[in-house]
Amino acid sequence: MKILICPDSFKDALPAEAAARAIACGTRRLGERIEAVECPLADGGEGSLDALLTATGAERRTATVQDALGRPARAHWGWLPERRTAFVELAEASGIQALAPDERTALHSTTHGVGELIRAALDAGAERLLLTLGGSATNDGGAGMLVALGARLLDSAGQDLPPGGAALAELAELDLAGLDPRLAGLQVEAAVDVDNPLLGKRGASAVFGPQKGASPEDVTRLDAALVRFADVTAGVLGEEHRELPGAGAAGGMGFAARAFLGAELRPGIELVMAQAGFETLLEGTGLVITGEGQLDGQSLAGKTPVGVARAARARGVPVVVLAGRLAPGWQAALEEGVTAAFALADGPMALDEALERCAELLADRAESAVRLFTAARS
Template sequence: MKIVLAPDSFKESMSASQAVAAMRAGVQAVLPDAQCVEVPMADGGEGTVDAVVDALHGQRVEVHATDALGRPVTAAYGHVPLRQLAVIEIAAAAGLELIPPDRRDVLRASTFGVGQLIRSALDRGAEDILVGLGGSATNDGGAGMLVALGAVLTDADGGPLEPGGAALERLDRIDISGLDPRLRDVRIRVACDVTAPLLGPTGASAVFGPQKGADPADVARLDSALSRLAAVTATTLGRAQPQRPGAGAAGGLGFALAEFLGAEIRPGAEEVAHTVGLEQAVRGADWVFTGEGSVDAQTVMGKTPFGVAQLAVKAGARVVIFAGRVAADASVLLDYGVDRLVAITADGTPLEEALRDGAVSLTRATAELCREITGADRQP
C-alpha cells in the first residue's frame, strides 16, 4: 500500500515535517510494510520555507536585513543548491509580527528587507525564486523592495523618497536603470491566495490596511499613494495592471513583483505543490493523508488540504484530512472528493493541551484510521 503524507503545519503545535513524522509513526504502527511517501506542504504563508527545504533537502540561509521599520533583523530564507532555487517568506523581513503593536506604522512601513533577501538569493546563484506572500506589515506597493534591488524613486525635485507607502503620494519618477541585472535571468514565482487588486474598495489599502493599523484617513491616503505608484509605473514601463488579481497582496508587493520583476502570481498551495513535486508523488498512491490545525468551509478557498486533495483525487487516490479542529461546515470538503475528515483531539480539549499533545494525537488518530481502512487489529 502506498500512502502519501502531505500535511501543512498545525499552527503553534507542529511544523509540516513534524506532522509528517507523526503520521508516519501512526501508519507504521499498524502497517509496517506500507510505502510512506513524505511531502511536507504549505500554502505560501508561514512554514513555506521549512516545508520546501525539508521536502527538497535544502538549507536555511540567515541574512542581516531590516524589518518593516528599518530596524536590524536576522531573516532566513530557503536555498536548494541542486535546483538553484530560493524560497522566501516575505514576513521574515517585512512581517507584521516582527513589530510590537504599539510600534506599528503602516504609513512608513517598507518592503526594503524583502529586496535584501532577494539580493542575497541572487548572490547564491538562485535562478528560480519562490516568494510566499502573507503576514506583511507594509503597504508600500513594493517600493522598498525595488529600492533595495537598485531602483531609484524620486519626487518632482529629484529627491529620493523616504520609506513607506505614504511617501508615494509625492512619487514623480522611477529609475530602473540600476535595477540588479541578474533579475533578467531569474524566474520569480509568487505563492499567494489573495486575489485583491492594487486599488479601490477591494484593494490593498482598503482590505488589508486596517489589519496593519490604518484608520479610514490612512486608508484613503494610502490608496491614493498606490494610485500614484500605478500611474508612474505605467509611464516607466509603458504599461501597468493594478487590477491584476493578487496585485494588492502584501500591501501591493504583488504589484511590484509582477510589473517590475515579471513574477508569476499563482495560488499558494498549487505553487508549493508544484515546487515539491506533489503531483508526481501522488501517482499510484492508494491514500493521501493531509491536514492542518483547523479545517472549515473556507478550506476550499485554496488552503493546503484542499489543494492536496484536488491533486490526489485527480490521481485516483483516496484522501483523508486530519485537523485539530474540524468545523461542522467542513463537510463541504466531502463534495470535492475527500473521503474522510478526522479530528485528532476530542471536543472540549483545552487549547493548551491540544497544542502541546498535537503530535501524539496525530499519531494516534492516524493509527486508528489505518486500522479502520484496512481492518487491521494490531495495536500500536
C-alpha cells in the same frame, strides 16, 4: 497500504515537518501494514522555505537584512547551486510573526528586507528565483523591495519617500535607472496563497490590512496610496497589473513581483508540490492525509489542503483533512476532492492547551481516521 502525509504548518503550534511527523506517528500505530510517506508542504505563506528545503535538499543560507520595521535581522533563504535556483520567503524578512502585536503597523512596514534577500541570491549567481509571498507584515506594494534593489521613489520635491505604504500617497516619480541590471536575466516565479487584486474591496489594504494593524481609516489611506503607486507604475512601464489575480498578495507584493520582476504568479501550493515531486509521490498511494490550522471557505483560494485534494482527486485518491478548527464554509472543500475533515480537539479546551497538545491530537486523529478508512475498505 501507502499513506501520503502532506500537511502545512499549524500556526503557533507546529511547523509542517513536525506536523507530518506527528500524523505519521499516529498512522504507524496500526502496524507494519501502513507505509507512511512524509511530505510537508506549504502554500506560499510562512514555512514555505522549510518545505522547499526539505523537498529539494537545497542549502540553507543566511543574510542580515532589515525586518519589516527597518531593524537588523537574520533571515534565511535557499540555494540550489546545480540549478542556479534561489528560494526566498517573504516572511523570513518581512513577516508578521516576527512582530509583537503592538508593533504591527501596515502604514509604515516595509519589504526592504525581501529586496536584500533577492540581492543576496543575485550575488550567488541565481538565474531562477522562486519567491513565496505569504505571511507579510507589510502593505507597501513591494516599494521597499524596489528600493533595496536600486530603484528610487521620489516626492514632488525630489526627495526619497520614507518606508511604508502610507508614504506612497506622495509618490511623484519612480526612478528605475539604478535598478539592479542582473534582474533582467532572472527568471522569477511568485507563489501566492490568495487571488485578490491590488485595490478595492477585495484588495490588499481592505482584506489584509486589518490583520497588520490597520484601522478603518488606515485602510482607506493605504488603498489610496496604492492607487497612486499603481498609477505612477503604469505611466512608467506602460502596463497595467492592478487587477491581476494575486496582485494583492502580501500587501501588494504580487503586484510588484509581476510589474518589476516579470514574475509569473502561481498558486503557492502548486509550486511547492511541483518542487516536492508530489505527482510521483501519489503513485501507489491509497490515502492522503493533509491539514493546517484552519479549514474554511477561504481555503479554496489556494490553501494547502484544497490544493492537495484537487491533485489527489485527479488520481482518484481519497483525502482526509485534519484541522485545528473547522470554520464557517469548510464544507465547500468537499466539492474540491476532500473526502472527510476532522477537527483536532477531543473535548472543550482553551487555545493554549490546543496549541500545546497539537502533536498529540494530530497523532490521535490520524490513527482514528486510518482505522475508519481501513475498516471501510475491508
